[in-house]
Amino acid sequence: MVALQVHFFLIPSLMGIMGAAQYVMQDAALLSYIDQRFLSLEKRLEKCNQDVLEYVDEFREFSRMVLSRLAGLNTDKAEVKREVEHLLTRIEHAQRDIDYFGSVMDSNACVEVHEDLLKQQLLEEAEEKKRLKVMLNASCDHVLAGIRSLKVVKKTGGKHGSWMKDPGKKHAKIYLLSGSVNNVILEFANIMSFMKNNQTLKARRVPLPLPWEGTGHVIYQGFLFYHRHGSLNEIVKFNIQRRNIADQMLLPGAGRIPPYQLSPQTKIDLAVDEQGLWALHAAPETGGNIVITKINPVAMAVEYSWDTPCSSKDAEAAFMACNTLHVVYNSPSGGSSRIQCVYDVLDTLNAYINPGLHFPKRKGSHSTIHYNPKEKQLFAWGDGSQIIYKLHTKQKVGSLQQLFK
Numbered sequence: 001m002v003a004l005q006v007h008f009f010l011i012p013s014l015m016g017i018m019g020a021a022q023y024v025m026q027d028a029a030l031l032s033y034i035d036q037r038f039l040s041l042e043k044r045l046e047k048c049n050q051d052v053l054e055y056v057d058e059f060r061e062f063s064r065m066v067l068s069r070l071a072g073l074n075t076d077k078a079e080v081k082r083e084v085e086h087l088l089t090r091i092e093h094a095q096r097d098i099d100y101f102g103s104v105m106d107s108n109a110c111v112e113v114h115e116d117l118l119k120q121q122l123l124e125e126a127e128e129k130k131r132l133k134v135m136l137n138a139s140c141d142h143v144l145a146g147i148r149s150l151k152v153v154k155k156t157g158g159k160h161g162s163w164m165k166d167p168g169k170k171h172a173k174i175y176l177l178s179g180s181v182n183n184v185i186l187e188f189a190n191i192m193s194f195m196k197n198n199q200t201l202k203a204r205r206v207p208l209p210l211p212w213e214g215t216g217h218v219i220y221q222g223f224l225f226y227h228r229h230g231s232l233n234e235i236v237k238f239n240i241q242r243r244n245i246a247d248q249m250l251l252p253g254a255g256r257i258p259p260y261q262l263s264p265q266t267k268i269d270l271a272v273d274e275q276g277l278w279a280l281h282a283a284p285e286t287g288g289n290i291v292i293t294k295i296n297p298v299a300m301a302v303e304y305s306w307d308t309p310c311s312s313k314d315a316e317a318a319f320m321a322c323n324t325l326h327v328v329y330n331s332p333s334g335g336s337s338r339i340q341c342v343y344d345v346l347d348t349l350n351a352y353i354n355p356g357l358h359f360p361k362r363k364g365s366h367s368t369i370h371y372n373p374k375e376k377q378l379f380a381w382g383d384g385s386q387i388i389y390k391l392h393t394k395q396k397v398g399s400l401q402q403l404f405k
Helices: 002-103 107-136 191-195
Strands: 142-155 161-165 174-178 181-188 204-213 218-220 223-227 234-239 244-250 269-273 276-282 290-296 301-307 315-321 324-329 338-344 368-372 377-382 385-395
Touching (some): 142 191, 142 324, 142 338, 161 218, 161 368, 181 191, 204 223, 204 234, 204 244, 223 269, 269 315, 269 368, 276 315, 290 315, 290 324
Parallel strands (some): 315 368
Antiparallel strands (some): 142 385, 161 174, 174 181, 181 204, 223 234, 234 244, 269 276, 276 290, 290 301, 315 324, 368 377, 377 385
């Protein structure tokens, strides 16, 4: 009985010891696996370090090779430079030899060539004058001799503006363009409608897709021609009836400086006379003197240009009449306006600097003055007033100097 009790007591103890031994064996196996994994990672890291060191050595060798090649290229570049300089020296020597041999050639042949060139130049100038006379249809047989009177038609708008009629045969409408920057034209049925005080608000408003700049715009053959605001020298041709832009062009050399010192808001002043459309502008290359450009209004292209002796200093406005530029001068404080420079494009050798034509009965300044060839009148804007000047003309005989004596 006692032996049986001992047997039952030993069996559980032995089983517990065996279970503990089994757990110990499992932990040892896990530790051994982890140790092997760490060893494997260490070997891989060591190999990676070796590869990096090999790459560094290879890159250093490559850098030394590149630097050596660059040094060689610099040497070659210096050698090529010396060769080129030597070649240029030889070319200069050869050029001097050519010039010398050319200078000792038969001088008679050179004189004949120069005479031929001079004859050709004279023929070309004669042909050019003929072409200009045909182009301008030299039918103007009168010149401006004086400004007889003025009529203040109305006072509306600010200091700067422009008003005009289309000089066509059947045009009676009056157009008002107020301000030096704007995009709305006011159209009146006729001069009487324009003069009525209560008709300004009832005028037909014609908006422009592109605003104008300055006061140098004109209306000619149903189109408004104006300098586009924000552009250097772009001229826009606007169809008033259809209310759309018909064409555009750039005016070479214009827009950098104003043609009139006393009206700096206008960089390009367009004009109309018996011969068509003109542009008056200035350029630094002419010393600030006014330049005349004839424009083909259909093709919107330059036909010819003239550099004039008329200065932009103290000029306030100008207009074209019968191929002739008339520049109006004033004092900066605003005094009596006067025409001091006249330039006929068909008689360029006889520009007259001081004809002494004064505007009558008025003190102040003009923002714009435009000639209407149909009515032989000037449409002017002076200090917010719309003014008409009547002109006195003489028969054109002889030069401009003889006319103004």
